[in-house]
Amino acid sequence: MRFLLKFILSSFLFCLVKSSLVLAQTNEHVEGVIYEVSNNNPLPGANVYWENHAQKGVVTDLDGSFRLQKIDLPAKLIVSFIGFEETIRIINEKDLGKIQKFYLKESQLALEEVIIRDRRPDENVKSLDMGKSVVPIETIKNIPALFGEVDLLRSLQLLPGVQTAGEGTTGLFVRGGSADQNLIQIDGAPVYNPSHFFGFFSVFNPDALNGVEFYKGNIPANFGGRISSVIDISLKEGNYEKIRGEGGIGSISSRLTVDGPLFSENSSFVISGRRTYADMFLRLSSDPEIKNNDLYFYDLSGKFTFKLGEKDKLAVSSYMGSDYLGFAMQFGLGWTNWVSSVTWNRNISDRMFFDLNAYHSAYQYSIKLTDPDTGFDWGNRLSESGIKATWNFSPNEKTMVNWGVHSQLYNFAPINLDPTPGSAIEPIATNPRNGMQNNVFIGAATDVSDRLRVDAGLRLGIYQLHGKGVDYVYEGGIPSPDVAITDSLVYGSFQRIKGFEGLEPRLSLRYMLDDELSIKASYNRNFQYLQVASSSSAGLPIDRWILAGTYVPPIRGDQVSLGLFRNFNKDRWEVSVEGYYKDIKNVIDLRQGANILFEDNVEAEILTGNGYAYGLEFLLRKNSGKTTGWLSYTYSRTWRQIDGISFDQRYNPRFDRPHDLTMVLNHEFNKRWSAGLTFVYTTGQAVTFPVGSYEVDNQRLPLYSGIRNDDRFPDYHRMDASVTWKNVDRGRKWKGSWNFSIYNLYGRKNPFSYQFTEIYNDQVNFTPTMDNVVESRRPGVVMTYLFTFLPSVTYNFNF
Structure with missing residues (x-):
């Protein structure tokens, strides 16, 4: 392992030195940025190519930027994007070395909110991506939502291979992995609890987002730390020319986003x-028991961007979100996320680009009970700080190489329970946990032939x-609850307790069977050095995060995927079938x-073992026209085998749901009216039901x-619908629209929980008292459901 580490570090240093000796900047590329003319937003996913050389074109990145190798000049450069008017510009030699700016105007036939325009039309077939989705914010905003609250994570649940914990929750279970096996990050900084209201809403305000990239198959080497998926979210960059805003007033919340130039045209x-x-x-409310309660959440985010020159850009971003639930000044529960990052982008040359990202992410919760006999304050805090440097080098139009380093520092503070004065509760305190992780990664993609493209990567985590x-x-x-602790080893600050190393190879292939049909294969290995120990699959604010250590080794996930991808009718339709196996x-x-x-010794309360998952995912998607959307079906199974659980036999975790069918439709009737459905x-979640009952102190348990x-809950199904009405655009600055949505259109009573209890007098809510005599008693099952037919209305605006 030491030899391998030296080899990787030597290769890294060699590439770094070589990059500085690349040929002088000879202006062999055309560089530019694509904007929407209506709001000056960068336009990711636009196609840029030379006339008669469309196959050698490029796609703009999340910042709307592109770099295209030049040909014999002068030549016509074409910029196109689904739903926008095509732009053609003649490029001469004198234009090289300058940043070309293009402003695309929406086509009169464009479907502003419902068109799927996240990538070039044939990318599904010709790219190397497997199990990747670039989710457009416009599509997310048009999906019918719970309480009218547009939600990023709930939208991702509609993709194949992604399942939910249950009714109304935003927890994601991707290809047989648990919720803590997903890396969710915003501008490079991880978010440890991405939910509001106990998981009913995610912490991401869609108005503040620029783009979302979701990986569940071939995860690139520059990402690591989770074995199931990566959700890479970027905050929106401000307008450099004028002040503008957008927002909405909904059934339970309101939102507002304002952006514009900061000091000059070079900052926003x-x-x-x-x-x-x-x-x-x-x-x-006139009821004091209701009036004195608190129930709210809020979130704030900001991003400040500075163009330091033609080759440098600096961005500072921050997000803070908070929840609080309080009952009559007697009980309070709150939790807070605070995430900040600084990113520096530099164009070293026409062929090489550098990104430096530093971040800090903190999560904490607090519970307070004011009862004089049993009152307490209970709190915990965890954080991660890191710095990541990435180099991207393109020696020619067929090859892309990237490499970098990533260092992470974990700090899990002690869990403290402090009794209030006079309380009978005993104080409780645990010891802190701290970890450090250093990573080196390198990846390269190249065309071996006109039909075969290969992407290989390697990541080393220490x-x-x-x-x-x-x-x-x-x-x-x-460790076990029945085993005595014979000694306690105390370690000082930064003294090594336990270490692990993990080598993570990646490999993906794409072979073109013809111009519209390709076959892809990939292999990924990932290590994860922290896990959540929780009895709830949905995720709770008080979930216990555990770092790998003496008794808890890191998770290792190996995934193999194979897929077939085909486009039809000039890329208007696409279909794909992907199969996977994960160990x-x-x-x-x-x-x-x-x-x-x-x-404190939480390792005694958990058991460690192995698992596997496999599945087949089908996707049919329509990208353009009056009606757009997709139909997906997933067959999947997930198993665990852990000695000491289920008589040492394999069992299904709660999120094992073999069948999952999803349909998403958007239709534009005219310029003012559109609708979504x-x-x-899904198969009901796996649960354990009682096999009988027994009596203790005259109570049946x-x-x-x-x-x-x-056992399983009944199958889950639900239909949601929405209608959007837009004001006529008369050239005014203020533009508004009304969205009417219905969650659970036909009122399906999907079970949220079952309670096995005693039923008195055949009444579910009967409470025995001196006046209410128990006349009959029998065991029963009480089902709780959350939502049936739930309408909502939201007014959205922009100016």
Whole structure:
């Protein structure tokens, strides 16, 4: 391993030195930026190519930028984008070395909100991407939403291979992985709890976002740390020429985003905010038990961008979101995310580009109970800081090489429970956990022939758990609640406790069978050095994150994918079929009856084992026309095998759902009216139902077998619909639209939970008292569902 590490570092340094000796900047490329003429937003995914050389064109990145190798000049440069008018410009030798700016105007036939325009039309077939989706914000905004709240993560649940924890939640389970196996980052900084309202909404305000890239198959070498997926989100860059804004007033929240030039035409800002007002409605109640409650969330984000010259750009971004739930000044629960990053982009030459990203992400929660007999304050905080440097080098139009380094520092503060004065509660405190991870990565993609393209990558992660902290020694060397702790090892700051190394190869191939049909294959290995120990599959604010250490090794995930991709009718339609198999090592799960919230030696409450998942994903998608959308079906299975659980036999985690069908349709009737429709159907989640009951102190309690998740909820299905009406565009600065949506159109009562309890007098909510005598008693099952027919209205505007 040491030899391999030296080899990789030597290769990295060689490439770095070589990059500085590249030929002088000879202006062999045309560089430019594509903007929307209506709002000066950068336009990612636009096609740029020379006339009669369309196959050698490029696609603009998330900043709307492109670099295209020159040909014999003068020549016609063509810029096109679905839904926009094509632009042609003659480029001469004198234009080289200058940043070309293009402003595209929307076509009169464009479907502004519903058209799928996230990439070039044939990218589905000709790119190397497998299991990747570039989700356009316009499409997300047009999908019918719960309470009218447009939601990024809930929109991703409509893609093949992605499943949800249950009704109304934003948790993602990707190709057999748990929610903590997804890396969700915003401008390069990870977000540890991406949800509001206990998972009903995600923390991302769509008005503040520029783009979303979602990887669930071939994850590039420059990403690491999670084994299932990467959700790479970028905040919107401000307008450099004029002030503008957009927002909305909805059923439970309102939002506003303002952007424009900051100091000059070389700097810009974006400020975005959103807040619910459910607590304001509570204040109107005459019932003191309701009036004195608090229930709200808010989020704020900002991004400041500075053009330091023709070759340098600096961006500073920050996000903060907070939730709070309080009952009559007696109980309070709150949690907060705060994420910040600084990114420097530099064009070293026409062939080489450099990105430097530094970030800090912090998450904390706090629970307070004011009862004089049992009151307490309970809180925890965790954070990750990092710096990442990436070089991209394009020696020719067929080859792209990237390499870099990434260092991460984890700090998981102690969990503290402090009793209030006079409380009978005993104080509880755990020890902190700290970790450091250093990564080196390199990747390259090239055309081996006209039909075959190959992308190979390698990532090396070196991780160590270090002090300040405590490590426990168990009798027999294996942690368990039934085993005595024989010693406690105390480590000072940055003293090494345990270390791991992981080499992560990647390989993907694309072979063109003809101009509209390709076959792709990929292999990925990823290591994950932190996990969540939780009894809830949906995810809770108090989830316990665990760093790899003496008794908990890192997860290793190996995934193989194979897919067939075909486009029809001049790329208006596309179809794909992807199959995958994922092998998972060292995954954790809780022991039966485990208590992990306040345990310092949490390793005694969990068990480690292996798992695997496989599936087949089908996608039919229509990209243009009056009606757009997609139909997807996924067949998948997920298994775990952990000694000590389910009699050492394999079992399904709760998010195993074999069948998943999704339909998304958008239709534009005319310039003023459009509509959206979604339908989802999934197999019910795996659960454990009792096999009998027993009595203790005259109370009947459920009896469970030792087999985990051997039962299922009923199948889940739901249809949502929305209609959007836009004001006529009369050239005014203020433009508005109304969105009317219905969640669960036909009122399906999908179960959220089941409670096995005693039913008195055949009444579910009967409470025995001196006046209410119990006349009958029987065991029963009470089903709880959250939403049936739920309408909402939102007014959206921009200026």
